[in-house]
Amino acid sequence: MSTTPEPTHGAAASTKAVRAYFAELQDRICDAMAEIDGTPFDSREIHNNRGGIGRPRVLKDGPVFEQAAVNVTFARGDHLPPAASKRKPELAGRAFEAASISVIAHPRNPHAPTSHANLRFFRAAPSGSSAEPAWWFGGGFDLTPYYGYAEDAYHWHSSAQDAVQAFGSDLYPRFKEQCDEYFYLPHRQEPRGIGGLFFDDLSELAEDGANSDVPEETQFDRCWALTRSVGDHLLPAYMPIVERRHKTSYTERERRFQLLRRGRYVEFNLIHDRGTRYGLQAGARTESVLASLPPNVSWEYDFTPEPGSAEAALLSEFLTARDWLAEPLPTAMTE
Amino acid sequence: MSTTPEPTHGAAASTKAVRAYFAELQDRICDAMAEIDGTPFDSREIHNNRGGIGRPRVLKDGPVFEQAAVNVTFARGDHLPPAASKRKPELAGRAFEAASISVIAHPRNPHAPTSHANLRFFRAAPSGSSAEPAWWFGGGFDLTPYYGYAEDAYHWHSSAQDAVQAFGSDLYPRFKEQCDEYFYLPHRQEPRGIGGLFFDDLSELAEDGANSDVPEETQFDRCWALTRSVGDHLLPAYMPIVERRHKTSYTERERRFQLLRRGRYVEFNLIHDRGTRYGLQAGARTESVLASLPPNVSWEYDFTPEPGSAEAALLSEFLTARDWLAEPLPTAMTE
Numbered sequence: 001m002s003t004t005p006e007p008t009h010g011a012a013a014s015t016k017a018v019r020a021y022f023a024e025l026q027d028r029i030c031d032a033m034a035e036i037d038g039t040p041f042d043s044r045e046i047h048n049n050r051g052g053i054g055r056p057r058v059l060k061d062g063p064v065f066e067q068a069a070v071n072v073t074f075a076r077g078d079h080l081p082p083a084a085s086k087r088k089p090e091l092a093g094r095a096f097e098a099a100s101i102s103v104i105a106h107p108r109n110p111h112a113p114t115s116h117a118n119l120r121f122f123r124a125a126p127s128g129s130s131a132e133p134a135w136w137f138g139g140g141f142d143l144t145p146y147y148g149y150a151e152d153a154y155h156w157h158s159s160a161q162d163a164v165q166a167f168g169s170d171l172y173p174r175f176k177e178q179c180d181e182y183f184y185l186p187h188r189q190e191p192r193g194i195g196g197l198f199f200d201d202l203s204e205l206a207e208d209g210a211n212s213d214v215p216e217e218t219q220f221d222r223c224w225a226l227t228r229s230v231g232d233h234l235l236p237a238y239m240p241i242v243e244r245r246h247k248t249s250y251t252e253r254e255r256r257f258q259l260l261r262r263g264r265y266v267e268f269n270l271i272h273d274r275g276t277r278y279g280l281q282a283g284a285r286t287e288s289v290l291a292s293l294p295p296n297v298s299w300e301y302d303f304t305p306e307p308g309s310a311e312a313a314l315l316s317e318f319l320t321a322r323d324w325l326a327e328p329l330p331t332a333m334t335e
Numbered sequence: 336m337s338t339t340p341e342p343t344h345g346a347a348a349s350t351k352a353v354r355a356y357f358a359e360l361q362d363r364i365c366d367a368m369a370e371i372d373g374t375p376f377d378s379r380e381i382h383n384n385r386g387g388i389g390r391p392r393v394l395k396d397g398p399v400f401e402q403a404a405v406n407v408t409f410a411r412g413d414h415l416p417p418a419a420s421k422r423k424p425e426l427a428g429r430a431f432e433a434a435s436i437s438v439i440a441h442p443r444n445p446h447a448p449t450s451h452a453n454l455r456f457f458r459a460a461p462s463g464s465s466a467e468p469a470w471w472f473g474g475g476f477d478l479t480p481y482y483g484y485a486e487d488a489y490h491w492h493s494s495a496q497d498a499v500q501a502f503g504s505d506l507y508p509r510f511k512e513q514c515d516e517y518f519y520l521p522h523r524q525e526p527r528g529i530g531g532l533f534f535d536d537l538s539e540l541a542e543d544g545a546n547s548d549v550p551e552e553t554q555f556d557r558c559w560a561l562t563r564s565v566g567d568h569l570l571p572a573y574m575p576i577v578e579r580r581h582k583t584s585y586t587e588r589e590r591r592f593q594l595l596r597r598g599r600y601v602e603f604n605l606i607h608d609r610g611t612r613y614g615l616q617a618g619a620r621t622e623s624v625l626a627s628l629p630p631n632v633s634w635e636y637d638f639t640p641e642p643g644s645a646e647a648a649l650l651s652e653f654l655t656a657r658d659w660l661a662e663p664l665p666t667a668m669t670e
Binding site: 188259267280297 | 601622
């Protein structure tokens with residue numbers, strides 16, 4: 001950020017650390033996915049003329065992943081777009097820098113779920129010479145199964161809880177609820193998937209059970225540690241499920257249902273997703289932004305799953321914003 | 336419209352005529368498509384609790400049309416949504432009635448183009464007891480080829496010109512330009528197709544060459560005659576092209592390219608199209624609104640057509656907002 005002196009401590013010093021972590025996490029995730037798939041990622045580094053860097057990595061047409069996209073971007077600009085912060089509209093228009101990582105994996109096998117994760121860090125320049133820059137984190141991860149498995153849902157949500165539990169026992173229920181609210185298609189009155197974690201505008205984390213007055217540096221450290229913990233929990237949350245499901249034999253009917261459900265995924269991303277719409281409107285590289293879309297998709301007019309089928313159970317038992325860690329597992333689709 | 340007395344003359348009397356014409360045009364279009372395809376349309380009539388009627392008709396999985404949707408809706412409401420009229424924001428909030436027909440045909444054969452048409456009529460209640468209700472028409476038709484044929488493009492645009500020529504020689508160039516502007520994907524910097532006609536907020540049509548002061552009843556008659564002429568020209572514009580192309584032999588590569596280009600169609604409809612977004616936001620029946628989407632679609636990260644190929648020619652020769660009626664036909668892809 002050219003308008004601020006080189007940071008030496010606290011939140012400001014840590015932009016470098018955030019960028020380093022996102023780059024390392026990208027390597028770690030791509031390595032794990034390329035290893036199980038046997039297909040390398042196409043990796044690029046694209047510099048724009050405003051000092052921004054995009055590092056799209058995409059695995060296409062693999063035996064395990066029909067597509068996987070792991071993108072890291074470092075952006076800076078003179079005017080923070082209003083869409084960047086919902087809670088702090090007064091920051092819009094300031095000089096800013098941003099770092100983000102997004103992960104989308106679309107397995108080929110209909111029994112293996114699609115996963116999505118995103119972590120982001122924003123820092124806006126101070127408005128006066130003495131004020132500290134404002135900063136915040138956002139992110140989370142969510143799962144979109146095509147065929148529901150209660151043990152997968154339980155494992156996913158346990159991992160989500162594990163990721164944030166040490167930072168406050170209220171966080172998992174709060175972030176889970178925010179995830180259910182965000183990944184929802186109002187025009188279908190359907191959740192996109194079974195959720196996970198979603199947080200935004202995070203720059204304060206109370207000590208568990210107390211609203212103590214903590215210095216900002218400690219707040220940064222705590223929010224940053226939580227964000228890393230969410231990043232670190234993605235592979236342990238997702239890969240065991242992929243390993244369990246990617247060799248399951250499947251029928252044409254199951255493949256067809258997967259393609260139809262992927263249609264919902266496209267609808268969500270193109271109609272509702274703030275990140276996708278913002279990326280397209282802000283002039284980001286379209287191929288990087290839309291690498292989140294599944295490679296093959298179908299729509300069928302007035303499709304309704306057969307009552308009592310596994311396809312119907314996905315909607316009635318899984319896409320219901322249920323509390324996976326509190327309730328007994330549904331008997332449908334458990335193994 | 337319960338707030339106005341039964342209309343006896345002029346624009347007000349003609350809501351019935353508009354509805355009757357749209358219903359008859361729907362029959363005519365469905366009959367022609369069902370005949371060439373050999374597959375019947377699924378036809379429904381859906382009444383909502385506000386006096387609205389939806390008549391979705393969808394042909395699925397036919398040998399000629401992979402999907403075709405011809406929907407007629409009659410809506411009424413107490414508050415005109417702001418999106419209904421761009422030019423007359425002062426009408427928002429008034430009681431209104433609306434009638435519309437939309438037509439989308441996705442042929443199976445990649446050499447046969449997708450076509451889209453829409454006609455709509457709005458009437459808003461008067462603000463005072465003596466004022467006449469406001470009314471306006473909108474609509475047009477546009478073509479989306481996957482493989483470009485200059486003779487098809489010429490035929491399509493000739494038909495478009497024929498449809499409106501009698502109402503003013505300025506109309507075809509004006510409506511064509513509006514069509515090119517509207518059916519454009521800014522994030523791809525690409526037109527959706529080769530265009531056609533697009534008009535909106537139409538309640539005035541000058542006599543050719545003169546801006547004479549015509550009474551409203553005559554203006555209504557003229558705008559309504561133009562709207563009908565556009566509707567009447569759709570089948571003669573489109574069906575000869577379908578007849579010419581639907582049996583063309585095609586390769587896997589051509590099918591694949593068609594599916595990728597259909598991805599652009601989905602992007603346009605879900606991100607940009609006012610009708611689709613308005614329908615979903617206003618709580619219209621989602622399955623009717625999204626029957627416009629192609630049934631099978633692909634995305635491929637960073638796909639680029641081979642230089643010199645027919646796929647590259649689609650972009651360089653056809654999707655260029657060119658003046659098809661003024662220029663000599665491009666040599667590429669003429670037969």
